[in-house]
Amino acid sequence: MKILVVGSVAYDNVETPEGKRESQLGGSASYFSIAASHFTEVGMVGVVGQDFQDDDLKTYESHGIDISGLEVVEGRTFRWAGDYLQDINTAVTHETQLNVFADFSPTLSEAHAAAPFLFLANIEPSLQLRVLDSMAQRPKLVACDTMNLWIDIARPSLADLISKVDILTINEGEARQFTDEHHLPTAASELLDSGPSTVVIKRGEYGAALFNQDFNFAAPAYPLAKVVDPTGAGDSFAGGFMGYIAATGDTSQEGLRRGAIVGSTMASFAVEAFGLDRLRNLTPTEIEERFEAFVELTRFKPIDSSNRLPLR
Amino acid sequence: MKILVVGSVAYDNVETPEGKRESQLGGSASYFSIAASHFTEVGMVGVVGQDFQDDDLKTYESHGIDISGLEVVEGRTFRWAGDYLQDINTAVTHETQLNVFADFSPTLSEAHAAAPFLFLANIEPSLQLRVLDSMAQRPKLVACDTMNLWIDIARPSLADLISKVDILTINEGEARQFTDEHHLPTAASELLDSGPSTVVIKRGEYGAALFNQDFNFAAPAYPLAKVVDPTGAGDSFAGGFMGYIAATGDTSQEGLRRGAIVGSTMASFAVEAFGLDRLRNLTPTEIEERFEAFVELTRFKPIDSSNRLPLR
Numbered sequence: 001m002k003i004l005v006v007g008s009v010a011y012d013n014v015e016t017p018e019g020k021r022e023s024q025l026g027g028s029a030s031y032f033s034i035a036a037s038h039f040t041e042v043g044m045v046g047v048v049g050q051d052f053q054d055d056d057l058k059t060y061e062s063h064g065i066d067i068s069g070l071e072v073v074e075g076r077t078f079r080w081a082g083d084y085l086q087d088i089n090t091a092v093t094h095e096t097q098l099n100v101f102a103d104f105s106p107t108l109s110e111a112h113a114a115a116p117f118l119f120l121a122n123i124e125p126s127l128q129l130r131v132l133d134s135m136a137q138r139p140k141l142v143a144c145d146t147m148n149l150w151i152d153i154a155r156p157s158l159a160d161l162i163s164k165v166d167i168l169t170i171n172e173g174e175a176r177q178f179t180d181e182h183h184l185p186t187a188a189s190e191l192l193d194s195g196p197s198t199v200v201i202k203r204g205e206y207g208a209a210l211f212n213q214d215f216n217f218a219a220p221a222y223p224l225a226k227v228v229d230p231t232g233a234g235d236s237f238a239g240g241f242m243g244y245i246a247a248t249g250d251t252s253q254e255g256l257r258r259g260a261i262v263g264s265t266m267a268s269f270a271v272e273a274f275g276l277d278r279l280r281n282l283t284p285t286e287i288e289e290r291f292e293a294f295v296e297l298t299r300f301k302p303i304d305s306s307n308r309l310p311l312r
Numbered sequence: 313m314k315i316l317v318v319g320s321v322a323y324d325n326v327e328t329p330e331g332k333r334e335s336q337l338g339g340s341a342s343y344f345s346i347a348a349s350h351f352t353e354v355g356m357v358g359v360v361g362q363d364f365q366d367d368d369l370k371t372y373e374s375h376g377i378d379i380s381g382l383e384v385v386e387g388r389t390f391r392w393a394g395d396y397l398q399d400i401n402t403a404v405t406h407e408t409q410l411n412v413f414a415d416f417s418p419t420l421s422e423a424h425a426a427a428p429f430l431f432l433a434n435i436e437p438s439l440q441l442r443v444l445d446s447m448a449q450r451p452k453l454v455a456c457d458t459m460n461l462w463i464d465i466a467r468p469s470l471a472d473l474i475s476k477v478d479i480l481t482i483n484e485g486e487a488r489q490f491t492d493e494h495h496l497p498t499a500a501s502e503l504l505d506s507g508p509s510t511v512v513i514k515r516g517e518y519g520a521a522l523f524n525q526d527f528n529f530a531a532p533a534y535p536l537a538k539v540v541d542p543t544g545a546g547d548s549f550a551g552g553f554m555g556y557i558a559a560t561g562d563t564s565q566e567g568l569r570r571g572a573i574v575g576s577t578m579a580s581f582a583v584e585a586f587g588l589d590r591l592r593n594l595t596p597t598e599i600e601e602r603f604e605a606f607v608e609l610t611r612f613k614p615i616d617s618s619n620r621l622p623l624r
Contacts, residue, residue: 039622064624088495183400184517185535205496206518209535218609220530223497223521247622257612262621284623288615295614297530300569302607303600309574310351310559311596312376 001066003246004112004139005032006045006131007121007235008101009052009070013081014274017088018228024275025056027078028121028145031232034279035239035266036119037063038287040247043112045069045131049076049100059280069112075100088227089204108134117246119238120144120165125157132164141251143167143242145234151178163195169238172203184209185216198256200241202234210260215253219260220297222268222290229274233267236279240266265290313378315558316424316451317344318357318443319433319547320413321364321382325393326586329400330540336587337368339390340433340457343544346591347551347578348431349375350599352559355424357381357443361388361412371592381424387412400539401516420446429558431550432456432477437469444476453563455479455554457546463490475507481550484515496521497528510568512553512575514546522572527565531572532609534580534602541586545579548591552578577602 007029014021033042043066052072060067076099082091106127113136120128122145132142144165150158151174158178162168168191172184181187184201188211191199201209203221210217241263245255268290272278301307319341326333345354355378364384372379388411394403418439425448432440434457444454456477462470463486470490474480480503484496493499496513500523503511513521515533522529553575557567580602584590613619 038624040624183539185537188535189537203518206515207530209532211535216535216609217612218519218532218535220521220532223500223523223528223530225497225501227495244622254613261612284621287623288621291621292615295612297528298610298612300529300573300607300610301566303604309596309600309603310556311599312350312352 001043001111001115002040003036003117003119003242004043004045004069004108004115005029005036005119005121006106006128007032007119007123008078009044009046009048010078010080011051012079012231012275013094014229014231015083015085016229017085018226019274021229021274025059026080026231026275028123028232028235030060030276031235031270031279032119032121032239032242033060033065034063034276035236035270036243036246037065038266038282038284039240039243039262042066042243043069043115045106045108045112047071047073047100047104048078050074052077059276063280068109069106073100084230088230091231106131106134110136116140117242118142119242120161121235121238122147125150125154125161129157129161129164132161140249141166141242141245143169143238145169145238146174147171148174148177159194162191165196167198167200168196169200169202169234169241171234172201175199175201185211200260202237204230204233207264208237208260210256212253212256217257217260219264220294221264222293222297224268224272227271230271231275233271236270237263237267240264261291261294264294313355313423313427314352315348315429315431315554316355316357316420316427317341317348317431317433318418318440319344319431319435320390321356321358321360322390322392323363324391324543324587325406326541326543327395327397328541329397330538331586333541333586337371338392338543338587340435340544340547342588343547343582343591344431344433344551344554345372345377346375346588347548347582348555348558349377350578350594350596351552351555351574354378354555355381355427357418357420357424359383359385359412359416360390362386364389371588375592380421381418385412396542400542403543418443418446422448428452429554430454431554432473433547433550434459437462437466437473441469441473441476444473452561453478453554453557455481455550457481457550458486459483460486460489471506474503477508479510479512480508481512481514481546481553483546484513487511487513497523512572514549516542516545519576520549520572522568524565524568529569529572531576532606533576534605534609536580536584539583542583543587545583548582549575549579552576573603573606576606
C-alpha cells in the first residue's frame with residue numbers, strides 16, 4: 001500500500017442543473033481513493049454506518065483499494081445534501097448529518113501506519129493530527145486538505161496541522177480566509193511561511209495554482225462542454241496529484257508539476273458525471289488522452305535562437 | 313504602420329490600496345498602443361481636449377507611435393475616476409466624463425485606412441463599425457473589445473460588430489452577460505458561433521482563455537507579489553497580443569498561442585505600477601525574461617516513451 005487516505009465516506013443528495021441524485025456514494029476519501037487508484041495502491045481509513053451498501057464496498061475493492069481501515073459501526077453513514085442550481089461552481093448546503101462520523105476516531109493498522117505517502121482529507125484537524133501522530137515513521141510526503149468550517153471553529157489545531165505537512169491543498173476562498181489576505185500570491189506566501197513546502201490553491205473552474213518555495217506552477221481547468229456535478233472535484237484533484245506522486249515516488253519539482261496536471265485531469269473527469277460515475281469507469285487510454293489535452297491546452301513556443309520575440 | 317488602434321485616451325483619477333493618482337494618462341488606446349509599441353509600429357486614432365499635456369503626446373511619440381490620428385479639439389479630455397479599494401480586481405467607478413469623447417467621430421487618413429491589422433478598443437460599437445467600414449480593404453486581422461455598458465444599451469450594433477471581427481476580446485462577466493450563459497466554455501462557443509474565429513476571455517487575476525474553432529489555449533496570469541493598479545490590464549494584454557501578431561504576421565494557431573502569452577506578459581507589467589509607469593519603461597530584456605517566466609510557470613513533461621503515466 002503506497003498511499004493512505006483518511007477522510008469522509010458519505011451518501012450525498014445532490015441537485016445540479018443536469019439532474020438530481022439521492023444517496024450517491026461520495027465523501028472526500030471516496031473521491032480521493034478512486035482517483036488515486038488509477039495510479040497506485042490506496043488504503044482508506046474511515047467510518048460508515050450499517051446502512052452502507054455492499055455494492056459500494058465492492059466499488060472500492062474492484063479498484064484495488066484496501067478498505068480494511070473502513071470501519072462499519074452502528075448507526076447511519078455521514079450524509080450531505082446540497083445543490084449547485086444557482087451557480088455550478090458553488091455548492092449550497094442543505095443539510096449535513098455527521099451520524100457515525102460524530103464519534104469517528106481513526107486507528108491505524110500496522111500496515112497503514114507504515115504507508116510512505118499520506119493524504120489527510122478534509123476532516124476535523126485534531127483527527128488529521130492524530131492520524132499523522134499514529135504513523136510508524138514520518139511518511140515521505142504528507143498532504144492535507146481542510147475547509148472553512150475548521151478555520152472558523154478549530155483554527156489552532158488546523159494551524160498546528162499545517163505546520164507539520166509537506167503539502168497543503170486549500171480552496172482559494174479558504175486560503176484568503178485563513179490568511180486574511182485577499183491577494184492570492186501573498187496568501188500563498190504566508191501559508192508557505194507557516195510550514196508546508198508546497199501550497200496548492202484550488203480555484204474550481206480556474207484550475208489550480210501551485211506555490212512552492214522554489215517555483216510556481218499554474219494548472220488550468222479543462223474547458224469542458226458541460227459540468228454535470230462538481231462534487232468531489234477537489235478531492236479527485238488531490239487523488240490524481242498524490243496518486244501520481246506516490247506511484248512514481250517523484251517528489252521533485254518535475255513530479256509536482258506533472259502531478260498537478262494529473263490532478264487536473266482527474267478533476268475534469270470527476271465533474272463530467274454525477275458522483276463517481278465517470279471516475280470509476282475510466283480507461284488508461286482516456287486518462288492519457290486527457291493528460292495530453294492539457295499539453296495542448298497550455299503549450300506555446302518558448303524563446304530560442306530561431307524564435308525570438310520581435311522586440312523593437 | 314502595422315497596427316491601427318481606435319479607442320479612448322483619458323485622464324484617470326485612480327485610488328488603490330497602494331496609493332492615489334490624479335489625472336493619470338490612461339484610456340484603452342493608450343494602454344494598447346504603449347504595450348504594442350514594444351513589438352510593432354502603432355497608429356492611434358482618438359480624441360483629446362485642449363487640456364491634454366504636451367508631455368503625454370511626447371510619451372506616445374517616444375514610443376514611435378503615430379499620433380497623426382489623435383485629434384485635439386475644443387473641450388476637456390475624457391476623464392474616468394474610480395477605485396480598487398474593496399477588491400483589487402474590481403473597479404468601482406466614481407465618475408465618467410465623456411467630454412470631447414461625446415462627439416467623437418473617427419476619420420482615417422489614407423495611411424491609417426490601409427493598416428494590415430486593426431484593434432477596435434472599447435468605444436461605442438457604432439464607432440467601431442464605422443472605423444471598420446472606413447478601412448481601404450479588409451485588414452488581415454481585426455480584433456475588438458467591448459464593455460458591459462454597450463451590451464446594455466447598444467446590443468444590436470455590438471452584435472453586428474462581433475459578427476464582422478476575427479477576434480473578440482471580452483471580460484468573463486461580459487461574455488456571460490452577452491450570452492446569458494454562465495458556463496464559460498459554452499458562452500465562448502456561442503460567441504464563436506456569432507462570428508469571430510477566436511474569442512479571448514479575459515479573467516483578470518486568473519489570466520486569459522483563448523477559444524478558437526480548432527483549439528483552446530489557457531494563458532495564466534503571472535503571480536505578482538503585488539498588484540499596484542489594475543487599470544488597463546485588459547488593453548495591455550490586447551496590445552501585447554495584437555502587437556506580437558502584427559509584428560510577426562503570424563496569425564496561425566502558434567502565433568495566437570504565443571501572442572496570448574506576450575499579452576499576459578504585458579498585462580503583468582501594466583499592473584505593477586500606476587498607469588503606464590511600468591509599460592513605458594520596459595526593456596527588451598525585461599520583456600523576454602517575463603515571457604520566459606511564463607514558460608516556467610506552465611511547463612510540465614508531456615507523455616513520451618520514457619515518460620509514461622504510471623497507470624494501473
